[in-house]
Amino acid sequence: MKVLGLTGGIGSGKTTVANMFRELGVPVYIADDEAKKLMNSDPEVREQITSLFGEAAYNNGMLNRKLLASRVFSDKELLEKLNAIVHPAVGKHFEEWKKIQTGVYVIYEAAILFEKGGYRKCDKNLMITAPLEVKIARIMARDGSTRKEIQARMNNQWPDEKKAKMADFILSNIDLAETRREVRKIHQMMLNGA
Numbered sequence: 001m002k003v004l005g006l007t008g009g010i011g012s013g014k015t016t017v018a019n020m021f022r023e024l025g026v027p028v029y030i031a032d033d034e035a036k037k038l039m040n041s042d043p044e045v046r047e048q049i050t051s052l053f054g055e056a057a058y059n060n061g062m063l064n065r066k067l068l069a070s071r072v073f074s075d076k077e078l079l080e081k082l083n084a085i086v087h088p089a090v091g092k093h094f095e096e097w098k099k100i101q102t103g104v105y106v107i108y109e110a111a112i113l114f115e116k117g118g119y120r121k122c123d124k125n126l127m128i129t130a131p132l133e134v135k136i137a138r139i140m141a142r143d144g145s146t147r148k149e150i151q152a153r154m155n156n157q158w159p160d161e162k163k164a165k166m167a168d169f170i171l172s173n174i175d176l177a178e179t180r181r182e183v184r185k186i187h188q189m190m191l192n193g194a
């Protein structure tokens with residue numbers, strides 16, 4: 001079964017696009033979400049996170065996302081340590097998930113697909129783009145993050161120009177109807193063996 005990697009910077013619209021593929025019947029794996037589930041449920045992962053961040057990493061048994069975000073996105077070394085705990089667990093979990101899917105291809109959605117080499121495991125890669133100010137405005141409206149918090153995450157991601165060189169498909173997500181049309185085209189190409 002083929003894998004279409006789906007990526008894009010914060011606020012580009014990865015999840016929105018992933019959901020359009022899902023509506024077309026494509027199985028979708030959202031790495032951000034699965035990572036957080038594993039950080040809550042996998043005892044080994046929990047133990048490593050607690051030893052890295054202390055007991056405050058969990059609040060009433062649930063991952064303290066705010067605390068971790070405030071620490072890691074301003075400290076590259078700490079982020080790398082967290083990545084090194086979470087990414088292998090997600091990679092393993094994805095392989096197991098893929099085994100039980102049916103269809104021509106599945107989608108693996110991840111924010112740092114190129115940065116962390118995950119794209120090598122994908123047959124094709126799709127990058128979602130949007131203008132910088134549009135991305136910032138979307139995230140501020142979605143979850144009340146500040147410009148500074150969003151910028152801190154962006155600083156840990158490659159610029160679009162660098163990622164664009166490595167992508168098989170690039171989708172500019174501005175107008176939703178247009179995005180949906182592009183999704184259909186890419187879906188058809190994947191079904192035709194792209």
Ligand SMILES: CC(C)(COP(=O)(O)OP(=O)(O)OC[C@H]1O[C@@H](n2cnc3c(N)ncnc32)[C@H](O)[C@@H]1O)[C@@H](O)C(=O)NCCC(=O)NCCS
Nearest residue numbers: 009010031032035065068069082086090111112153156157
């Ligand atoms: C620090 C955490 C707990 C904050 O959780 P929160 O719910 O606020 O954010 P969420 O995980 O949904 O990510 C939202 C966006 O932040 C950016 N982001 C998240 N992780 C990273 C990272 N490791 N490097 C760069 N940007 C990142 C992406 O644009 C992502 O789409 C979480 O982001 C995390 O554990 N990140 C490290 C592990 C990781 O890489 N997870 C993502 C995929 S495997």
Ligand SMILES: Nc1ncnc2c1ncn2[C@@H]1O[C@H](COP(=O)(O)OP(=O)(O)OP(=O)(O)O)[C@@H](O)[C@H]1O
Nearest residue numbers: 009010011012013014015016138142173174175176
């Ligand atoms: N074309 C669009 N027009 C208007 N709003 C959009 C468009 N695409 C996405 N959005 C909105 O922008 C916000 C961010 O989109 P989405 O969550 O899909 O991005 P993301 O790339 O997955 O974000 P993150 O990097 O934080 O995981 C959401 O509230 C979504 O509804």
